[in-house]
C-alpha cells in the first residue's frame with residue numbers, strides 16, 4: 756500500500772496546496788502517496804463549534820482543547836493503524852533528512868497542526884504525539900510546517916524522484932552540504948565553469964566535489980562538520 760498522510764488542521768483548505776503541484780503533485784496523481792486533510796472543528800460539540808479555551812493558570816492566548824483534538828485524532832486513525840502520530844511544534848525534535856527518510860520508509864503519517872498558543876499537554880501524552888519542529892522560530896500555525904515535513908518525505912518515496920542518484924548526493928545525505936553546480940554558458944560575465952568539470956575525468960571530478968563540499972561545510976556549518984569528522988576520519 757502506498758504512503759498515506761492524514762492531516763488534522765483548522766484550515767483544511769490549505770491542503771494539498773503546494774503539495775498538489777510539481778513533483779509531489781504528480782506523485783499523488785500516480786498514487787505513490789495520498790493526502791487527506793480533516794477539519795478539527797468538525798469534532799466540536801457546542802453550537803459555536805469552539806475548539807479552544809483559555810489557558811489554565813492564566814496568561815495570553817488560547818489553547819486547543821484535548822477532548823476535541825483527541826476525538827479528531829481517533830476519527831482518522833483506524834484500529835491497528837501503524838502510522839506514527841506527529842505534532843508540529845517548536846518544542847519538538849528538529850526535522851532532519853534522516854527523520855524524513857525514516858518516515859518515508861513507513862506506512863504513512865498522521866500530522867496534527869497546532870494553532871493559537873498550542874495544544875493541551877494531556878492530548879500529547881494520551882495520544883502519544885511525537886513533537887517535531889522545523890526550526891528555531893515561531894510560525895502562526897502548524898500547517899506550513901506540515902507542508903515542509905510532507906515535502907521532505909514525499910520526494911523520498913519509491914519512484915517519486917526521477918533520477919535516484921540526485922537524491923543520494925544531496926546536502927545532508929552524507930553529512931555534508933552539497934558542492935556548487937554549474938551549467939552552460941561556459942562563460943558567464945567573465946566567470947568560467949571550473950576547468951576540472953570540463954575534463955571528463957570522473958574520478959577527479961568526484962574528488963573535487965568532495966573537497967569543496969567539505970570546505971563549504973566546515974565554513975558554513977561547524978556543527979555538521981564536527982559530526983562529519985567524528986564519523987568519517
Ligand code: SAH
Pocket residue numbers: 842843844845846867868869870871872873874887888889890891892893894895896897898900
Ligand atoms: N506558544 C508556542 C508557539 C505556538 S505557535 C511556543 O511558544 O512554543 C502555534 C502552532 O504553530 C504550534 O502549536 C505549532 O503547531 C506550529 N508551529 C509554530 N512554530 C513551529 C515550528 N518551528 N515548527 C513546527 N511547528 C511550529
